Each structure stands twice: as structure tokens, then as C-alpha cells.
Amino acid sequence: MIQKKVCMVGVFATGKTSLVQRFIHSLFSTKYHSTVGVKIDRKQVQVGTEQVNLLLWDIEGRTAEQEIPDSYLKGAHAVLYVADGTRRETFEQLFSLRDHVRSAAGDVPSIVALNKYDLKNQWVVAAADGKKLIDGGFHMLTTSAKTGEGVEDAFRWVAKTTLSGATQTVQQPDHHGN
């Protein structure tokens, strides 16, 4: 089974944890957020014949001034950004957030979940903003923690994208030993 480390990052109170809560297998309580600053969950996704085990590092939501610890980001195979469609600053901060993530984890596949789609009438993020994300190299989905819309799609995209990278790596010849 292929395993992938996926970091979930987002500004404070973007609904990151509640977004994935009912789609994942959880062993640890949310109190890890306030203590260690990260909670690990698992999401299994079937891609073709391959089952991918996504280890989700649900990293504590930070304010704009706080930086996510590099150590939690290192080695990530993909990053799932979460922004709140009803709070424009959470969207604005995505680019600076990505710069920081890139410095720690490299240029890994990135997907933005624009959350709280169930409150679409209160949205302050326009279609042009979505295009800006896509142009900036993000994959983007609208999601709703309330209805669950878009969440499975987000994980499937992450699994598929990281798997294609893994396949290339795995195909390298194994030279260890004599």
C-alpha cells in the first residue's frame, strides 16, 4: 500500500478540521491541536487498482502572523489549503502561506478547498479569485463541511496526483547491495 503525507493548512477558523472530520479515520483527539499543534488522521482513497493511504497532518490553524512549523511540513507529498469563502483575508493569505510551505516542503501538489460553500450567499470570493488561484498553480475546489460537498473529490485529487509522482519514483531501479 502506498502512503502519502498530506499537510492540511489554513488560517484560524477556516473549518479545516470539521471539513474532513467525517471522512477520515481518527485516533487522536482534537486536543492535540492545542497541545502539540498537529493531529494525524488517516484517509484511504482507491485510485484505480491502487489503494492510497493518506496520512493527514491537520496542522493547527494559525493567525496571519504565526508561521507553521517547518518540521511539520517537511516531507509532505501534498498540501491541502483550506480557506473560508466568507472571509476574504483567509483567501488573501493563501499565497504567502504557500510561499512558506514551499520553503519547507518544496513545490509539492497543492489544492485549495474554498470552504463554507453552503453559505454561498455570504461569499466574498469571486470567480476571478478562483482563476487567480488556478493561475498561481493551485488546484481548487469548493467544499462544504456542512454538506460534505467536494471533500471526497479533494482527497481523490490529492491521492491521484501524489500517486503519479510516486509511480515515477518507484520505477527507479533498486541498486542497493552488490
Place this chain on the structure above:
Amino acid sequence: MPDDGAPLTESAGGTRDVAEVSVHELTELRDLLFGAERRQLDELRRRLDTAELTPEELAEKLPQAIVQRSARDRQLGIALAPTVENAIRESVRRNPREMATAIFPVLGPAIRKAIAETMSGLVNTINRAIEHSLSPQGIRWRIESWRTGVPFAQIVMRHALVYRVEQVLLVHAETGLLLAHVPDGSLGDADLVSSMLTAIGDFVNDSFEPKKTGELRAFAAGDLTVLVETGPRANIAAVVRGTPPDSLPAKLQSTIETIHLEWCDPLTAFNGDAAAFTTTRPLLEDCVETVLATDTRAKSAGLRRFAWVIPVLLLLAGGLAWRTARANRQWSAALARLDTEPGIAVIRSERSDGKWRITGMRDPLAVNPSVLMASRGVDTNEVVAHWEPYVSTEPALLLARARHVLAPPGGITLSLKGDTLVASGRAPAFWIIRADGLAPALAGVGAVDLSHVTPGLPASMEPIAAEIESQRTLFAAGSDALDQRAVSSIATVAAKLRELVKAADANRYDLTIQVVGRADPTGTEKDNLALSRRRAAVVRDRLVSLGINASRLSIDASGSGDPIPADASAERARLNRSASFTIRAQPSLNANVAERQR
């Protein structure tokens, strides 16, 4: 094409000079035409023949050759190792300072790490010893230490040696992903734990100046300890129940080093597929172990084997306590009994040196105290007694002493009335004389009353006297007339009296017979006295008529005041309407003198 200056052909003999000139010219021509190529060919041929590189060539090729060969296999390392070792040895021999300076940056942290680990282990042991000092387990161990004489610290260490490595996880260092895990199925969420372990390690490293203190190496929860040994690309974590031994981190370190060596490429290329690491499982399984301190087990088994000792000891202690209590009770009872015993006065009693000690006074005629104590259950072997002899004036002892000194015959009863010793019954005259003389000398005896003692008779007289005294001459109620049976009875008495008189004469005894008349209780006592006197007189007269000397006979009247006893009142009345006979005999004066002389 020929490659030297030899002639191409040999010409005929006559044209030799011409031919030599032609060869020379040809050679020159050839040099002109092919000189450069010829030199190149010569160089190539020389290289082929010698197959050796010049130093310049080697310097050019060496770095590249090393890189290429190292990528292919380990032969270069193997080949260079002895040379490098020799070179290092030689270098150290020539100038140790140079080498020390070179490796100092490596050596310093390594030494610090080793010292830190040793100190950590020591502190851990001390902490554990302190922690166990006051716990129930610690108290048990203290008792064990006290019982076995083994130092407490050693007991703690012995118990602390028990541990079990329950799980071992191989974790990719950068991503925290699980590479391998043993034993299978022991941890359902091993992948989550693996990542979380990495996250916690990262958290600790970020929070507590990791660059100075090093990686998170161990943490404990209850009796579980998680030991982590880190490597550049992978970490190994062991979940240990109990106290991990000092050797375990070293074992884990060695395992993670081997994995880095043998699985170097898969670790470098790891991108989420842990399939290549299933082959690390045997190595990880080597770390899974359960170690029980065998001496602890043997000790417990030994203790279990002697578990019966405790109830037996308790029983023995209980038995001993019960026995002691019983002995105390018996001793107290015996003392109380001794105190009430005539002729024994207890002055002091105590328990010392496991013995009962008793001091007092004892009349020689009192009971044996040892026998009395033994009868109360006291073990007389446990008693040390000291009795001072004394003379007791207690009645019981006084009577005992009187009996001892006077040796009264069977017919005599001794009793005390105040300080007067009273004797009653029949006794030989000489005993009466002796008692009269000895008794007043007895301690505690104020006076002697022998008035109730009837002098006894010699053996030849006694049966006849007894037979006469057993005879009754019965009368009808209110009558003093002799009927036929009465006449017959008196005749018998008369015959016996004659025998007795003869015997008395032979024994030189003075003999008199008193006839006592009686009456039943009916009527007045005055009438009864008169009637009884008449009855006595009738009998006396009859005896006289039968030849008995009247001077030997006297009469007495009892009335109904001193009746002959009988169970039924009718029988008592019948027996007391009678006359009876009392023999009074005493040695004649001459005989008395002879007795005293004897």
C-alpha cells in the same frame, strides 16, 4: 604496411650501391610524407605495449574513476580500507595532535552524548530507587531486602530488570510514514502512531532547543516507555513495557544503523511505498523480546515453595501464646490454692528467666506443694521453689500433728474445741495414759479432754464384752415385766458375764457392769426415767439370781433422753423399751504399775 626502416625488398647483387641510395631516398621521402602520423603510431604502440598511465593521466582520471566505481559497488572502499587505516595509524604515530585537531568537532559531541546517556541511565536508576522507596511495592522490596540480607538497591535493580519490548516501528524520518512494524497486527493504527510519533518528536525539537539537547529519545506513560533512536533517513521506535535495560538503546541504534546501510537506496528513494522495507522485519523482530529476571523468578518460586512456613509460624505463635496464657492461668490458680492450703504460706512468686520462682513457708505436715501445683496443671519442671519449714497452729495442721504424735488407735476420734484437743472412743488404757501426758506438749494445744475415751480391753476380753454390750433385753410398752425372750436374753448375758469375769481375773482387770434402762419417748420424761430405772433394776436382779456378783452390777436410767438410734421411729421406740449393758473394765492398780514399767 611495414612499420620500421627496414628495406622493402632486396635487389640483385650487381646493383647493390644503387639500391642503397634508393632506400635512403625512399626513407627520406616517407618521413616527409608521413612523419607526423608515424610518430603518433609509435606513441600508440608504446602505450599498448606498456599499458601504464602517467601520473598526469592518473591525476586527470582519478576523481571521476572513484565516483564511478563507488556508485557501482563497494570494491573501492574495501580495497582502500587497509591503506587508509595504515595511513591514519602512521599519521597518528607521527603527529597525534594533527589528528586530534581534525576529529575534534566529531569527537566532542560523541563524548558528550555518551556521558549524557550514562548519566541519564544513572539518574533513571536513582529515581526509580527513590520512587520505589515509599510505594507498597517498595515496602515489599524493603522487606525482601531485610529478609534476604541483599542490599535494597540490588533488590530494586533485580526487579527493574523485567521488561518486554512489545512493538517496534520503523519510521521514515522526513515524512513520518510507517516503513515497517512488528509484530504484525499488534497496533491497528501503527501508521497514525508512526506519524504522530514523528510529530511529537518534531514538537519537542521545536519547543525545547533541540540543537543543544538532541532528539527526543524516550518518553514514558505509566509502565510503558517509548524509546526512539534516530537516523538521518529513518527512526526506530520501541514500545517497552517495564523498565528498558541500558542495553536496549544501543541495540536499537545498531539496528537502525544496519537498516541505513542495507536499505540505503530504498530509504533515499522512498516516496510512500513501504514494500521494500518488509525485508527489515527480521531485524526489527530481533528487538522484540521479553526479558524476565531469572533470579527474580527463582526467588518467587523459592518463596512459593516455602509459603506454608508463614501459616505454620502463625499457628506456632498462636499456640505458644495460648500455651503461655494457659500456663499463666494455671499458675495463678495454683498460687491461690496454695494460699488457702493449711500449713503453707506463700511469701513471693515471680516469673524470671523462663521459670516460675516461689518462696514461702511450709509446715512439714502440710501437703506437698509440687503435688498440689501439678494437680492444677503446672509443669513443676518450670518451678523453682524454696520453702522454709515452720509449725502451723491451724486446726487442720494441729490435728494432723496430734495424730502424728499420738498415733491414736482406730476407735479414737480427735477433734478441736478452741485450743482443747478432744478424744472420744475406746482406746487401750496405756494409750490414754500416754495421750494424757503428750498432748499438752503439742504446739497450739491448750488442754486435753480424754473424758470421752472408754478404756479398751485386752484381746481376750474385748469380743466377750462387745457381745454383751450388743445385747438388748426388750420390754413391752409401759412395762417392766420380763417376758420369755427377755429371760432368755438375760441368761445369755449372764453366761457371757461369767466368761468375762474369768478373763478379767486372768488379765488382772477390775470389772463392773452397768445396766442401763431406757424407755420410748411416749409419756413424760419423769415417768420414762422411773420406768427405765425399774427395767434396769429388774434385769440386775435377774442377773444376780443367775449367780452374778451384785457388787459388780450397777444400774442407770436414761429415760428417753439418750436413745439408741434407729432409722424408723417404731423400731427406735421398740429398741429403746429395753435395758442394755455397758462394760467398764480397767487394769487393777498393780497391773497399771506393771504396764507403765513395760
